Amino acid sequence: MVFDLDQFLPYRLSVAAAQVSRRFAARYAAEAGLTIPEWRVLAHLGQGGEVSVRDIHRRVNLDKSMVSRAATRLEEAGLVGKTGHDTDRRLVVLRLTPRGRALMNRLEVLAEKFQADLLADLGDAAPDLSRALDRLVASGQDRTPAP
Amino acid sequence: MVFDLDQFLPYRLSVAAAQVSRRFAARYAAEAGLTIPEWRVLAHLGQGGEVSVRDIHRRVNLDKSMVSRAATRLEEAGLVGKTGHDTDRRLVVLRLTPRGRALMNRLEVLAEKFQADLLADLGDAAPDLSRALDRLVASGQDRTPAP
DNA sequence: TTGACATCGTTGCCGATGCAACGGTATGAT
DNA sequence: ATCATACCGTTGCATCGGCAACGATGTCAA
Incomplete structure (x- = not known):
């Protein structure tokens, strides 16, 4: 048999990403009890x-519903404020509260350290990986044309 | 602010993997109505x-329950056979049925083609990506020592 | 102004996912 | 032989994720 799952790029990519996400998620879950979508929203804010x-x-490549629910949870936790937009009343304006800002400051340190460890493991393969990821998402964009 | 989510490796990895998996899943879902775990089980078999x-x-980096359920669905679809192990009766032996084998033959062509397209998009970055992924999963193994 | 159409955020829904607990079986020490 | 322990596969349960529909609002043309 010629086909080998271990040589199949989508599979390997998925495994690697899941593993890395898992490790990092464990860190900020322990630090602040955040889920992945919550972390992403906070990081973007x-x-x-x-x-x-x-x-x-x-x-942030997150479904609207995810963002909405994450924002609700973050608001209940006092980390994010939701306000109506001044001119366009359809929009909801999100912004960090002081507590949210303080938490992010801590998490950013965590994230930087995590990434530093990752880069150290990668060694000289790090820039290559970065470049390859850029190409992947770029080529993916092309294949999702306007409906 | 120094921290930029777009420069954060776990995030970029996750986005790229999700995108690629999604594109490929769409293909074999259209071809054979398979889910991701089902595809992985079949591919491994x-x-x-x-x-x-x-x-x-x-x-295959899949939870036991996933494998169990996927195997059940694949058995109902007549693609996989489940038998008891000869000596160790706890084990369930999975194997492809002729129909399952025939389907896999078609899917492997699909997979090879998909990977070829991907590699073409990556160009000379492909070997680098491969190497980097290897290092990532290898470094991840270390951090999950025996309980 | 009015009406058709697009956009925004929320919610309901269903399948996918991960975790823990269970019954059934094997293994090892006594 | 017996018992404690470890392992295998299944199932139940809670959660996450994506999809679609909805109410509310904005935009544009006639």
């Missing part, structure tokens, strides 16, 4: 100032 | 002869 649900949905 | 649920669980 950490860089931008005020953002709508739709912005995150597009930007 | 395609290479080995007789395998137990546990073998697949370990080998």
